[in-house]
Amino acid sequence: MRNKDRNIGRRSVLGAAGALGAGAMVGETALADRASADTNGESISAASSVEELLAQATEKFPGGVVSVYAKEVGEEGDVLASHEADKAVKPASNAKLLAAGLALEHLGPDHRFTTTVTGEGETTGTQFHGDLVIRGTGAVLTRDDLTTLAENVADRDINAVHGDVVADITAFDTSGYGPVFSVRGPGYPEGWTWEDPQYSYGAPSSSLALHWNKVLLTAERTDDEISLTVEPDSEYVTVESHLSKASADDTGYFYTYLDRVNDTIYAIGELTPGYEATDLAPVMRPDEHAAAAFADALEDAGVTVKGEIDLRTASTDAETAFDATIESAPIRESIGPMLKNSNNVVADQLALATARRATGDGSFDAWTELAASYFEGLGADTTVFRDGSGLSQFNLISARTVVSLLEWVRKKPWADDFFESLATPGEGTLAYRLGDVDVPVQAKTGTVRGTRALSGVIRRPDRSDVVFSTLMSNLTVGIGDARDYQDALVKVLVGA
Numbered sequence: 001m002r003n004k005d006r007n008i009g010r011r012s013v014l015g016a017a018g019a020l021g022a023g024a025m026v027g028e029t030a031l032a033d034r035a036s037a038d039t040n041g042e043s044i045s046a047a048s049s050v051e052e053l054l055a056q057a058t059e060k061f062p063g064g065v066v067s068v069y070a071k072e073v074g075e076e077g078d079v080l081a082s083h084e085a086d087k088a089v090k091p092a093s094n095a096k097l098l099a100a101g102l103a104l105e106h107l108g109p110d111h112r113f114t115t116t117v118t119g120e121g122e123t124t125g126t127q128f129h130g131d132l133v134i135r136g137t138g139a140v141l142t143r144d145d146l147t148t149l150a151e152n153v154a155d156r157d158i159n160a161v162h163g164d165v166v167a168d169i170t171a172f173d174t175s176g177y178g179p180v181f182s183v184r185g186p187g188y189p190e191g192w193t194w195e196d197p198q199y200s201y202g203a204p205s206s207s208l209a210l211h212w213n214k215v216l217l218t219a220e221r222t223d224d225e226i227s228l229t230v231e232p233d234s235e236y237v238t239v240e241s242h243l244s245k246a247s248a249d250d251t252g253y254f255y256t257y258l259d260r261v262n263d264t265i266y267a268i269g270e271l272t273p274g275y276e277a278t279d280l281a282p283v284m285r286p287d288e289h290a291a292a293a294f295a296d297a298l299e300d301a302g303v304t305v306k307g308e309i310d311l312r313t314a315s316t317d318a319e320t321a322f323d324a325t326i327e328s329a330p331i332r333e334s335i336g337p338m339l340k341n342s343n344n345v346v347a348d349q350l351a352l353a354t355a356r357r358a359t360g361d362g363s364f365d366a367w368t369e370l371a372a373s374y375f376e377g378l379g380a381d382t383t384v385f386r387d388g389s390g391l392s393q394f395n396l397i398s399a400r401t402v403v404s405l406l407e408w409v410r411k412k413p414w415a416d417d418f419f420e421s422l423a424t425p426g427e428g429t430l431a432y433r434l435g436d437v438d439v440p441v442q443a444k445t446g447t448v449r450g451t452r453a454l455s456g457v458i459r460r461p462d463r464s465d466v467v468f469s470t471l472m473s474n475l476t477v478g479i480g481d482a483r484d485y486q487d488a489l490v491k492v493l494v495g496a
Helices: 015-019 028-037 050-055 092-106 143-154 286-300 331-341 344-359 364-377 399-410 415-419 479-494
Strands: 005-008 065-072 079-083 114-124 127-136 160-162 165-168 214-221 226-231 239-245 253-259 264-271 276-282 309-312 322-327 441-448 451-458 466-473
Touching (some): 050 479, 079 466, 079 479, 092 331, 092 415, 165 286, 264 276, 399 451, 399 466, 451 479, 466 479
Parallel strands (some): 127 160, 127 165
Antiparallel strands (some): 005 226, 065 079, 114 127, 114 322, 253 264, 451 466
């Protein structure tokens, strides 16, 4: 179960690797970074008013759907922009607005996820006879968290466990869910494409989630050899290295992807002398991976585990000899990184945990039903949410309904926690956007293939704030054009 340093000689690159373009590997942040290069060569025409800009939508995005709605806050606020406002389109990562809002509503901003280790058995001297059960409820764990739990066991003067390390995964029901276009597997909502789970942005959800259910691979080349390290490593992470040496005159490269059929992460690259790079890859069996990493932490703490790694899928009434619990940071501290950087795993973990709290069922089906009932209460039609991250191709919502969601949030006691968690120009997925807007803007971006979204609030100091949403789908032009259009709309709304 220890971390491995994989030293290899010259190996040929997989023949299939050439078919995988860079676009297959990027998530929303990376797409935002390169958006300026992905245009059709035509800039958005200068528009002095909202009306002029809306009139350009059909011409600029032929065959696409541009759903726009913006209004001053409050029930009596003036409508400032409306174009196909009731047309339901894919929201992409604007789905995270719903995940954050319903999590704050049902779990509360101070909610902390617990992870507990329970000893089921009895202690004789320094020997524990029974199983150690580690139970997660949705927290994203670190190696330090596992070390804390392991040291708690060791502090009980236990140096051997005559039993298994059992991962209790009863908090979430992620069995049987999977992308409809792919091999089905646990932890994936309906509507994800085959490609999504191959890369780090498409890591699955799980009751026990270590390091966002991803591993960090580092490829390094010295003059004589190539090394590949994996962190955190376990027996449930299989890596096949296809790294080779390149000359100093070549351009080195390195990337990874998960083959879900073989449950193998492929490391692909040609490394020049002195080359070093890292990449993240998803873990296909995250609960067992986390439990195996916990067993490693026990070994490091001086506790030998005699048994194996096992899963528990149903609750039991076993007697416990001891337990130890750690808590996550409160939700108000985790939704900021999730919204600003568009972290898909955290959003889907929140969706499952919220569904479990609200309905008693921590499943994506329950999340879909919860979202539907919420929007029904707002009087919204044609709204579907299969996940919290926005990767599902089945998610549907209109710009008017997104604005209704933001108006609903404004009335809540935790509204500041929500809006302060959104990105502002110069940070997160807005790192290279809206820098020339002279009033505060808090917004969430969204990017999946053929779809761009931007929704949030404009803080106008001398007039009412503006809540807005621009959802663009079925796009046949570069995402840079869509980004420029959305940014131009924000700028004219400032003075509308």
